[in-house]
Amino acid sequence: MIAFKWLQRGAVGPFSGFRWPRAQWVTADAREGYGIHACRVDDLPFWISDELWRVELDEVVAQREAQVEARRGRLVEQVQAWDAAAFAQACAAHAAEIAGEASPYVADARRRASQGFAGPASYISAVAAVAASGDPRRYAEERRWQARWLARELKLDQAGALTA
Amino acid sequence: MTALLPEELTCRQVVEVITDYLERRMSLKDRTRFEQHVVTCVGCTSYLRQMKQAIALAGAAKDPVDAKAQDELLRLFRGWKEKK
Numbered sequence: 001m002i003a004f005k006w007l008q009r010g011a012v013g014p015f016s017g018f019r020w021p022r023a024q025w026v027t028a029d030a031r032e033g034y035g036i037h038a039c040r041v042d043d044l045p046f047w048i049s050d051e052l053w054r055v056e057l058d059e060v061v062a063q064r065e066a067q068v069e070a071r072r073g074r075l076v077e078q079v080q081a082w083d084a085a086a087f088a089q090a091c092a093a094h095a096a097e098i099a100g101e102a103s104p105y106v107a108d109a110r111r112r113a114s115q116g117f118a119g120p121a122s123y124i125s126a127v128a129a130v131a132a133s134g135d136p137r138r139y140a141e142e143r144r145w146q147a148r149w150l151a152r153e154l155k156l157d158q159a160g161a162l163t164a
Numbered sequence: 165m166t167a168l169l170p171e172e173l174t175c176r177q178v179v180e181v182i183t184d185y186l187e188r189r190m191s192l193k194d195r196t197r198f199e200q201h202v203v204t205c206v207g208c209t210s211y212l213r214q215m216k217q218a219i220a221l222a223g224a225a226k227d228p229v230d231a232k233a234q235d236e237l238l239r240l241f242r243g244w245k246e247k248k
Contacts, residue, residue, distance in 0.1 A: 015199055017216070033192035047203055067196070112206070123204035127169070136169055 001057045002076070003038035003068055004156065006049035011075065014049045025058070025074045035061055036073040041156055043067055045126075045146035048087075048119035052079040052154070081154045088113035088121035090149055095125035095142070099132035122146055173201040178208045182215055 007013060011020040020026065028035040038055050039047055046066045059071035092109040099106050105128035112121040126142035150156065178201055184190050185198050202208045229237070 014203075033195065034188075046200055049203070064196075066200070117206055119203045120206055130169065139169055 001060050001068070001070070003040060003055055003057055004044060004079070005036075005038045005053045005055045005073075005075070006044075006047045007051045007053060009050040011051065011053070014047075020053075020075050022075055025072055027072050028070075030071070032061065033069070035069040035071055038068050038070065038073065039066075040068060041151050042144065042147045044150050044156075045122050045143045048084070048122060050084070052082040053077070054079060079154055079156070083153075084118035085113070085116055086153070087146075087150065088116070088118040090153075091118075091122040091125035091146055094145060094149075095128040098138075098142075099128040103128050103132060105131050171197065173197050175201075175205060175208055178202070178205075179211065182212065186215060186219065 007020060011022070012018065013020065018026075026036065036055075036057065038057055040063075043066045044052075054076045055073050056076050057068065057070035057073045060068060061071055062069045088109075092106065092113045095103070095109050096106045101107075105124055109121050109124040109128060112124060122143075126139045126146070129138040129142040130136055132138075178198060181190070181194070181198065185195065190198065202212055
C-alpha cells in the first residue's frame with residue numbers, strides 16, 4: 001500500500017523521534033498501536049508536520065479513522081511541493097470566508113499561519129467553522145476541505161501516487 | 165487552547181496525562197487524541213519536547229538519586245497528588 005507520512009525536519013518521526021533511513025525497509029514494534037503510522041489523503045490535515053513523504057507500507061494491520069498502521073514501511077520520496085505557509089494561509093482564508101474576519105478564531109488562525117505553524121492554523125480554521133455555525137460536524141467538513149486542498153496543490157491522489 | 169469539540173483534549177488534560185503517555189500506559193484511542201492535540205498546539209508541542217528532554221537528561225545522570233532522597237521525593241509527590 002502506498003500512503004503518506006509526516007515527519008519533522010530531517011525525516012524524524014514527530015512522536016517516536018525515530019530518524020527514518022531513505023528507501024530502507026523499517027520494521028516496527030509488534031504491539032498494536034506502536035506500528036508504523038501513515039496517512040491516506042483524507043488523514044493528512046490531522047497530522048501536519050515539517051516534511052511530507054510518500055511511503056510504501058507492508059503488512060497493514062489496521063485502517064482507522066485518521067490513520068493507517070502497518071508493521072513495515074519505507075520512505076519512497078519526499079513531497080517537495082509541500083508548503084506549510086501556503087497551506088496555513090489557505091486554511092485561514094477559507095475559515096474567513098465561512099466565519100467572517102471578525103471571528104476571533106479566524107484572527108488566531110491568521111496569526112498562527114503568519115508564524116508558520118500550519119498544524120495549529122489548520123486546526124483553528126476548522127474550529128472557526130464550528131464556532132460560526134454551532135455545528136460540530138463542520139469540523140470534519142473543514143478537515144475534508146483541507147485534504148482536498150492538499151491533494152490538489154500537492155498533486156496527490158487517494159492511492160498515494162503523485163499525479164504530477 | 166480550549167476544546168470546542170466533545171472528543172478534543174484540552175491543554176490542561178494533556179498536562180495531567182503526559183506521564184501516562186510517556187510511559188505507554190494509554191489506550192490507543194487516548195494516545196491518538198493526545199497526539200492529535202499536540203499536533204495542533206504550539207504550547208503542548210513545546211511541553212512534550214521539554215518533558216522528553218528532562219527524562220533523557222535525568223536518565224543520563226551519573227549520580228542516581230540515593231534511596232533516602234528517592235523515598236522523600238515519592239512521599240512529597242504522593243502527598244501532592246492526594247491534595248489535588
